[in-house]
Amino acid sequence: METRKIAVALVVLLIVLTPLAYVGYSYSAYSRVIEPGKALGSTEYVVVKTPAGQFRSMTLQDFKDYLAQGGEIPEGSKVYKINVESYITGSPIVDINTTLRSLYDSYTIILGDPSVKECKDHPELYMGSCTQRTVAVMEVTAFVSNIFSTMYYLKALALGYNNTSAREYAFQETMKRNRKGYLDFWTKFEIGRGSLGNAENLAILLIGPAEGATENRVFVPRKGLLVFEATSDDTLRAEVVLVEQLINFQWPNNSTASGTNS
Numbered sequence: 001m002e003t004r005k006i007a008v009a010l011v012v013l014l015i016v017l018t019p020l021a022y023v024g025y026s027y028s029a030y031s032r033v034i035e036p037g038k039a040l041g042s043t044e045y046v047v048v049k050t051p052a053g054q055f056r057s058m059t060l061q062d063f064k065d066y067l068a069q070g071g072e073i074p075e076g077s078k079v080y081k082i083n084v085e086s087y088i089t090g091s092p093i094v095d096i097n098t099t100l101r102s103l104y105d106s107y108t109i110i111l112g113d114p115s116v117k118e119c120k121d122h123p124e125l126y127m128g129s130c131t132q133r134t135v136a137v138m139e140v141t142a143f144v145s146n147i148f149s150t151m152y153y154l155k156a157l158a159l160g161y162n163n164t165s166a167r168e169y170a171f172q173e174t175m176k177r178n179r180k181g182y183l184d185f186w187t188k189f190e191i192g193r194g195s196l197g198n199a200e201n202l203a204i205l206l207i208g209p210a211e212g213a214t215e216n217r218v219f220v221p222r223k224g225l226l227v228f229e230a231t232s233d234d235t236l237r238a239e240v241v242l243v244e245q246l247i248n249f250q251w252p253n254n255s256t257a258s259g260t261n262s
Contacts, residue, residue, distance in 0.1 A: 029192035034207070034229075036221045039085040043092055047238040051076040055241045080238040082230075084246070085219040095220040097247050099202070100144070103151045104224070106177040107144060107202040111137050113210040114182045128209035132233035136206065139240045140228070141180075143249065144204055149174040183211055197225030208233050218243060 044060035051074060058066070060081065073079070084092040112133065119130035126133075152173040156166035181187050183205070190196035197203030207213045207229040216230045218239050226243075230236040244251075 030188040033191055033197075033221050033225070034205075034227060036087050036219075039087055039219070040090040041086040041092060043084050045082050045084060045242055047080040047082060047242050048073050049078045049080070049238060050074045055238070055245070057242045057245045078234070078238075080235050081216060082235070082239055082242055083215070083217040084242070085217055087219060087221050088223065092219070093246050096218070096226065096243055099220045099223055099226055100147050100243075100247060101151065102199075102202075102223070103155060104148070104177075104202040105200045106179070107148050108178070108196060108204070109137070109141050109144060109180045110183055110187060110203060110205045111180055112183055112206045112208060114184050115210055116182060126210060129233040132237060133206075133208060133210075136208075136228075136233055136237035136240060139237050140204060140206065143240060143244055144202070145174055145178065147249070148178070148202070183207075191225070194222075197222065199224055202226075204228070206236055208236050 045057055046060050046063040047055060047057045049055050084096075086092040086095045088095045089098075115126055116133060116137075119126035119128075119133060123130040149170045153166050153170035156169040157163075161169055187196065191203065191205075195201075197205070201224060203225050205225065205227045207227065209232060213229045213231050216235050216239070218226075218228055220226050228236055228239045228243075230239055243249075
């Protein structure tokens with residue numbers, strides 16, 4: 001009788017503990033995903049934002065050469081140093097291009113810590129700049145949505161749609177396949193176990209001061225997951241613009257999604 005009770009207790013423990021262990025393992029795996037070790041290749045870039053709100057990017061070496069040759073930047077400009085890393089091909093630009101310009105079933109913009117939800121109403125409680133995080137979110141959301149829509153537009157053309165119907169198809173598919181999320185326990189669990197940010201679901205992750213960012217970098221730890229990490233929220237926006245320029249993405253009127261004077 002005692003043996004049977006012990007066996008039943010062990011079965012119950014296995015039933016309860018196995019899922020908990022799986023959740024715990026996947027959650028802890030999140031840290032390994034966003035800290036993937038030594039990069040296969042990396043390039044340092046400089047993004048200059050002028051007082052007029054215009055952005056220009058170049059490699060750090062090109063920037064140093066430009067200054068050495070007597071070049072100047074407009075007074076009052078902001079200068080951001082950003083490292084772009086590769087963990088897949090060895091080429092950061094190839095990693096980013098391949099990740100953004102693939103066809104996915106859906107995409108998710110992870111806007112940051114749950115405190116981002118409340119920053120407009122309680123900016124004093126937000127660790128960072130609520131205004132600049134909002135601008136960064138607007139920029140990355142519009143940018144990624146446009147890229148995603150373009151891929152479905154091209155799919156529609158391949159299926160025989162005309163230009164007008166292909167654009168409508170792309171719009172409808174984009175609207176029903178996108179979602180936003182925040183970097184809470186469950187999101188970290190999904191990233192850790194690989195159900196978010198993979199070959200079927202494109203995930204864009206923003207990590208700023210509120211999320212404990214320690215450096216300014218952009219990287220793709222695996223296909224389907226693009227990470228923007230920055231020690232300030234305005235640098236996050238600069239990183240998004242840098243990626244736009246690295247993959248030769250163009251907005252109408254050669255502007256940016258969130259406005260030139262933000």
